């Protein structure tokens with residue numbers, strides 16, 4: 418009896434969405450908050466099965482994640498497909514579902530598709546029998562919290578819903594560290610008595626491991642905008658440095674030197690100034706396009722165009738990289754073998770969404786090249802999925818027949834006409850190029866991540882191009 422009462426008193430959190438945000442975020446909350454029971458639910462049965470399966474094969478690869486899941490799973494962290502049941506018993510419900518760019522209808526290609534968020538809100542409305550705090554963890558356009566509130570009002574029971582915005586700032590590959598030691602936790606709520614109380618309840622969760630000075634509270638609109646703006650600022654820095662890399666390539670400047678000189682100014686700082694083949698990931702492009710769309714919606718065309726340029730430069734950078742490969746292969750890549758080293762959008766993740774490798778490979782295939790891919794963490798199935806998605810119905814099978822997969826660098830690089838480095842995996846930084854060159858007639862490296870030492874590499878390869886260093 419005593420035990421039963423104790424169990425009933427435990428605070429119940431539900432998180433809808435067991436993806437790259439829901440999984441790691443709830444694992445870290447579970448680790449730091451032993452008084453809470455956390456149930457992460459998803460409609461994707463395969464994903465939940467995998468969260469409950471072999472600890473070494475969780476659906477998401479993040480350094481440090483499996484250790485935390487190992488400590489908390491089935492103690493105060495649970496993964497389940499029973500969405501309605503978890504909603505019913507929770508006092509606090511995080512929504513960490515996907516918010517992709519709309520593929521059809523008004524705002525197609527720019528605005529955010531809120532259907533997953535709206536489906537969750539409807540499900541919460543249908544299944545709630547007690548007061549609940551709904552936490553918008555997903556990145557969503559301004560006004561989404563109000564839209565969620567509207568949907569929740571369809572529940573006619575005498576209960577209270579408070580909607581809070583608590584955007585997530587983790588970056589993949591460093592998610593656990595970012596969650597354990599966040600720069601800030603942002604919590605936005607309605608400026609009412611109930612709103613303030615709900616904000617405090619969410620802040621109390623984080624206070625278990627985050628100091629008060631890092632917890633920022635705002636109104637709902639500011640919180641929603643701050644998330645979009647943070648991503649836009651980060652991506653803007655990459656597009657800014659990438660735009661300068663173009664100038665470096667046509668002059669004698671070296672982007673690494675320029676980057677270092679700019680970043681040494683403490684007002685600017687040295688982060689996010691690494692020139693590359695272009696940024697990828699599920700967030701930057703979609704969130705900036707969302708911002709662009711919102712500005713347009715409010716008639717702010719100049720502001721909209723300003724941010725749009727960040728995405729346009731990114732596409733330009735990826736295309737430019739492909740063009741430079743083709744130029745260096747005598748403007749003809751038909752049936753030439755190009756080795757793609759790295760498919761993930763950055764190192765230390767198995768996520769490939771919007772990875773530069775997808776666009777670069779698609780363009781190379783369309784120009785007639787054959788490609789062989791090696792990535793230490795991304796499965797062959799994921800790569801095939803990405804290619805199919807990118808080509809849609811345009812003769813996918815023809816292009817798929819031109820892709821090979823390899824489980825090691827040496828075999829991937831054998832007889833290659835060009836080796837393109839597209840992810841900055843550590844193992845690519847220390848390749849023994851003399852071994853690679855034994856199996857190629859001429860060794861041409863296109864370093865899309867500037868990870869190799871250009872001075873050293875020129876002695877062991879026939880041709881080397883990087884981003885923003887015209888000398889090579």
Ligand code: NAD
Nearest residue numbers: 434436437438459460461513514515516533536555556585
């Ligand atoms: P994800 O696609 O990995 O995970 C979302 C999950 O939600 C999926 O498993 C999906 O099956 C599930 N889902 C969708 N609708 C559902 C429903 N009605 N009921 C139950 N489950 C449902 O996405 P993600 O990368 O975790 O991103 C989630 C949100 O967090 C997005 O809004 C994204 O912009 C934001 N975000 C992502 C990152 C990141 O690095 N990935 C960082 C910060 C913020």
Ligand code: UDX
Nearest residue numbers: 585586587588589689690691693696697698700762763
């Ligand atoms: C980003 C934000 O950093 C994070 O705060 C937000 O919550 C989600 O979106 P993420 O996309 O996971 O995180 O990774 P990030 O480290 O930001 O890298 C995004 C892309 O930019 C990667 O392709 C990365 O390789 C590229 N990048 C990053 C550069 O090209 N140059 C840089 O200097 C930094």
